[in-house]
């Protein structure tokens with residue numbers, strides 16, 4: 001066996017052994033996943049892994065896959081699972097943590113099935129930020145982070161991919177009773193109030209009504 005393959009198996013072995021707690025954070029582009037993940041990290045000690053951020057870092061690092069990833073992102077297309085899963089596994093191992101918010105992944109059925117097959121990890125639940133397209137469009141056009149995919153042409157393509165490929169993944173987990181849906185059209189503060197309830201253990205929730 002080649003050393004790279006051996007290393008991959010070993011890495012995966014120690015991940016599987018650890019049985020980490022994984023929450024998939026899903027929602028359309030601009031629904032506020034990254035914003036809320038930053039809040040969850042502060043309050044609940046998770047490590048935030050954004051698949052999109054990992055792919056953008058991979059482009060910047062000058063990796064051999066960089067050009068392919070850049071072209072896919074520009075077109076709003078989903079990068080082959082193998083590439084994204086490797087980046088996620090590496091980041092999970094390097095973090096040393098055992099609680100992860102995996103943001104923007106799985107984006108399609110291929111992502112979902114491949115992650116499950118490779119890592120044997122089932123998510124604890126799926127946090128779904130539900131937001132109307134008009135609101136997401138407004139947010140993306142105002143995001144101002146210099147992203148090459150935050151232009152109206154690519155945004156429309158990303159919305160189409162979300163409806164056609166990502167929503168079915170949310171439906172898959174919904175059928176398993178794993179989806180916690182949040183109204184993401186509210187203010188950042190109000191959305192986080194709803195998020196907190198989901199992450200706070202039941203016995204610690206104080207009745208405020």
Ligand code: ADP
Pocket residue numbers: 027028029030031032033034035036139140142143144184185186187188189191
């Ligand atoms: P995602 O990671 O889901 O694509 P982001 O968290 O990057 O979304 O949010 C997209 C943009 O919208 C950012 O500029 C962010 O500051 C802003 N934003 C996030 N949540 C809200 C909200 N609840 N109300 C208004 N603007 C928001």
Ligand code: C5P
Pocket residue numbers: 029030050051052053055072073074075076077078079080084103104105106107111149158
């Ligand atoms: O989640 P984010 O908006 O940062 O994703 C940006 C882009 O990264 C997506 O439109 C897609 O091209 C790519 N991506 C992907 N596979 C994922 C997550 C993101 O190909 N699981």
Ligand code: MG
Pocket residue numbers: 033034050052104
């Ligand atoms: Mg994001």
